[in-house]
Amino acid sequence: MGKYELFMLILLMDIIVSGWRFDGGGGYGMVDGLRMDYYYMMNCPFVEGIVQNTVNRHLQADPTLAAALVRMHFHDCFVEGCDASVLVDSTKGNTAEKDSPANLSLRGYEIIDDVKEQLENQCPGVVSCADILAMAARDAVFFAGGPVYDIPKGRKDGRRSKIEDTINLPSPTLNSSELIRMFGQRGFTAQEMVALSGAHTLGVARCSSFKHRLSNFDSTHDVDPTLDSQFAKSLSTICSGGDKSEHAFDSTKDTFDNDYYNALQRKTGVLFSDQTLYNNPRTRGIVNAYAFNQAMFFLDFQQAMVKMGLLDVKEGYNGEVRANCRIIN
Ligand code: HEM
Numbered sequence: 001m002g003k004y005e006l007f008m009l010i011l012l013m014d015i016i017v018s019g020w021r022f023d024g025g026g027g028y029g030m031v032d033g034l035r036m037d038y039y040y041m042m043n044c045p046f047v048e049g050i051v052q053n054t055v056n057r058h059l060q061a062d063p064t065l066a067a068a069l070v071r072m073h074f075h076d077c078f079v080e081g082c083d084a085s086v087l088v089d090s091t092k093g094n095t096a097e098k099d100s101p102a103n104l105s106l107r108g109y110e111i112i113d114d115v116k117e118q119l120e121n122q123c124p125g126v127v128s129c130a131d132i133l134a135m136a137a138r139d140a141v142f143f144a145g146g147p148v149y150d151i152p153k154g155r156k157d158g159r160r161s162k163i164e165d166t167i168n169l170p171s172p173t174l175n176s177s178e179l180i181r182m183f184g185q186r187g188f189t190a191q192e193m194v195a196l197s198g199a200h201t202l203g204v205a206r207c208s209s210f211k212h213r214l215s216n217f218d219s220t221h222d223v224d225p226t227l228d229s230q231f232a233k234s235l236s237t238i239c240s241g242g243d244k245s246e247h248a249f250d251s252t253k254d255t256f257d258n259d260y261y262n263a264l265q266r267k268t269g270v271l272f273s274d275q276t277l278y279n280n281p282r283t284r285g286i287v288n289a290y291a292f293n294q295a296m297f298f299l300d301f302q303q304a305m306v307k308m309g310l311l312d313v314k315e316g317y318n319g320e321v322r323a324n325c326r327i328i329n
Helices: 003-018 047-061 065-077 109-122 129-143 163-168 176-185 190-201 207-213 229-239 259-265 272-279 281-292 294-308
Strands: 204-206 246-248
Touching: 047 065, 047 109, 047 129, 065 109, 065 129, 065 190, 065 294, 109 129, 129 294, 176 190, 176 272, 176 281, 190 259, 190 272, 190 281, 190 294, 204 207, 207 229, 207 246, 207 272, 229 246, 259 272, 259 281, 272 281, 281 294
Parallel strands: none
Antiparallel strands: 204 246
């Protein structure tokens, strides 16, 4: 077989596996695999603008939703990869991820629906819900004052969303070593794990996530000894309002900054899993570095987010572009 025949055979095989997707501009564009310019190649150049404008509009109305979008992307990527499985609604025969206890406080689905509707009008069947979620989380970070960064696109949406898969999400009762192991299994270093945890510079936790620290903590302590005692008292007061009462992770809950790490240094981390990053000598130095140097945190965070956004990404016929982010096609 000559070189030309071999090339044509490989091309044909790729088309069979990945589908026929030329950029329509007359040139040939291989778009399997993620690319920064994916939607330019798909002749849909306004994707990024539509996502950003829509996200900004929603966040101007409710800035607390920035936290929600960032968390949603994390919960998507850690379960079945970044494939929008978290967006799927339960059906009669299937309880989906979003109905797991770990996901019940997720919010902001309506923002993704709004973006999707506009993109379906512009470029039907082209922009995946997984990409929309990844871009929305990225834009939310920037809206809240965090770093600006570009992400590659071309993810496909998954066809599986099952409640039992959410076992893969980290619990707030894990300690630093357990978090290092859990994130390590997904290819992250301890430093990347600490940087990603810095997403807790945004948003709140409900008492159900930290009340175990406030009474009957362990056999020798009623209250978690790694918690500042004054802070423990104010958390207890808040939790007298019930499991759904909330407390911010740091003093600037709608601003993306490094104050979360300062809170850990002051023993005022809200979750046990957060405070343990400072208590464990393996991660304390990283917490101190980020508390001292916000620019370093921003750089490491954006790199770790791009990496998180590549977790088990589906391409070609391993996935689809959902018509409605809540329903598998
Ligand atoms: C390191 C392991 C992690 C654990 C154990 C953890 C656990 C939690 C818990 C328990 C909450 C509060 C939920 C509630 O009470 O309603 C929360 C909130 C949040 N998490 Fe994490 N998380 C982790 C890592 C991450 C990562 C990697 C990100 C994103 C990159 C993230 C983003 C968020 C955000 C933004 C919120 C606030 C949500 C809101 O205010 O609506 N978390 N997390």
